[in-house]
Structure formats: C-alpha cells, structure tokens
Amino acid sequence: MLAIYGPAVTSTAISFEIEVPTVDDFATRLSVVQESDPWLVAEGDGGQVVGYAYAAPFRSRAAYGGSRETTVYVHPDHRRLGVAESLMQELLARLVEQQVHVVVAGIVLPNDASIALHQRLGFDCVGTFHQVGHKFGRRHDLSFWERPLDSGNPPGGSDRSVAKGSVVLQPAAADAGAELHGAAVNDLPLPIAEGQR
Numbered sequence: 405m406l407a408i409y410g411p412a413v414t415s416t417a418i419s420f421e422i423e424v425p426t427v428d429d430f431a432t433r434l435s436v437v438q439e440s441d442p443w444l445v446a447e448g449d450g451g452q453v454v455g456y457a458y459a460a461p462f463r464s465r466a467a468y469g470g471s472r473e474t475t476v477y478v479h480p481d482h483r484r485l486g487v488a489e490s491l492m493q494e495l496l497a498r499l500v501e502q503q504v505h506v507v508v509a510g511i512v513l514p515n516d517a518s519i520a521l522h523q524r525l526g527f528d529c530v531g532t533f534h535q536v537g538h539k540f541g542r543r544h545d546l547s548f549w550e551r552p553l554d555s556g557n558p559p560g561g562s563d564r565s566v567a568k569g570s571v572v573l574q575p576a577a578a579d580a581g582a583e584l585h586g587a588a589v590n591d592l593p594l595p596i597a598e599g600q601r
C-alpha cells in the first residue's frame with residue numbers, strides 16, 4: 405500500500421503530506437483505523453495490492469461519531485478498471501452496516517479523476533476551501549464532498565465487490581505497509597480477518 409501512497413506524497417499534491425510515512429507509521433495508521441473502521445485492499449491476479457480504501461473518524465469529538473471520512477488510492481497501472489468504485493462501494497456498504505450516517509471526502513484540487521469517482525458514487529460537493537495547502541511551490545484548494553448513507557439510497561448493488569478486472573477485495577493485513585521494503589507480495593501474510601491485528 406505504501407508503494408501506492410508514497411508517489412502521491414512525493415510527486416503530487418493529492419496528499420498534503422510532504423514526507424512519505426515510514427512503514428511503521430503507516431502500519432500504525434492501519435492499525436488505528438482498524439480499531440473502529442474498515443480498511444480494504446484490492447488484490448490483483450497475483451495477489452498484489454492494486455488499491456486500498458479506508459474510513460476514519462471525520463473529527464474526534466463525540467458528536468461526530470456518526471460521520472466518517474473516506475480515502476481511496478489505486479495503483480496507476482490499475483486505474484479505470486473499476487477498482488476504486490468497487491472498493492468504495494464495499495466500504496460504504498460496511499459503513500452502512502456500522503450505522504454511519506454520513507461520509508465525507510476531501511479532494512485537493514485539481515483532481516478530475518477523484519471528482520468524477522465521487523460524483524459517480526453519489527457524493528455532492530459542499531464547498532471549497534481556497535489555497536489552504538501549499539505544496540511544490542503552488543497553493544491548492546481543498547473541496548469537501550459528502551454522501552448520506554441512510555437516506556434510502558444504499559451504496560452498492562448485488563455485485564458490489566467485483567471490479568471490471570479480476571480484483572479481490574480483502575480487509576487489509578495489519579502489516580501491509582511492509583511492501584515498502586520491496587518484499588514480494590507473495591511473501592506477505594495472507595489478509596487476516598477484519599478487526600484482528
């Protein structure tokens with residue numbers, strides 16, 4: 405997963421992080437998320453991670469408990485195959501099961517692909533913070549998107565976990581960040597049951 409996320413940090417403004425997190429930091433993030441929320445990975449034919457999506461608390465104060473912020477990343481070689489849509493539909497379905505009321509997503513502009521994806525998933529843009537980020541010598545806007553989950557419009561259909569290619573969705577293994585070391589994905593432990601760490 406860090407092999408997917410790292411380049412977004414080092415060569416794009418999609419993430420406002422400046423430094424790529426260490427494997428340990430990334431594994432800690434995964435572990436913290438999995439204490440309360442799903443973190444899903446999509447695996448390609450060879451079992452390699454081709455994308456991931458997770459939900460995390462939108463804000464920490466108690467009254468935000470019914471809200472989550474979602475994140476999705478797909479490896480550049482596996483885009484436009486329905487991976488992100490499958491991941492997100494499965495993620496949203498699980499959040500519905502958790503009785504989450506609304507999900508939000510922040511999209512650094514420009515990001516036409518993410519905007520199109522979120523529109524397709526039923527998110528609406530609720531506003532844009534202007535020039536709140538500064539990366540690679542340029543200021544960037546941040547748009548916020550929301551999607552109610554219990555409005556009688558449940559995400560996903562009967563085939564929500566199947567992308568156009570042969571992709572399998574799994575809960576993330578707790579140490580999936582180990583890919584950063586260049587470990588062969590086949591050497592990684594099999595995905596474990598959600599909630600285990």
Ligand SMILES: CC(C)(COP(=O)(O)OP(=O)(O)OC[C@H]1O[C@@H](n2cnc3c(N)ncnc32)[C@H](O)[C@@H]1OP(=O)(O)O)[C@@H](O)C(=O)NCCC(=O)NCCS
Nearest residue numbers: 418476477478483484485486487488489511517518520521
């Ligand atoms: C945004 C991103 C997650 C989309 O992943 P993906 O697996 O390629 O998306 P999908 O194949 O599931 O696309 C689903 C739909 O979203 C829209 N979409 C996705 N990418 C698009 C693009 N580059 N241009 C226009 N529409 C796009 C289309 O409607 C697409 O359906 P279609 O292919 O049938 O037309 C991927 O481009 C990515 O990882 N980008 C970098 C990280 C990022 O921006 N994450 C979001 C942070 S807010």
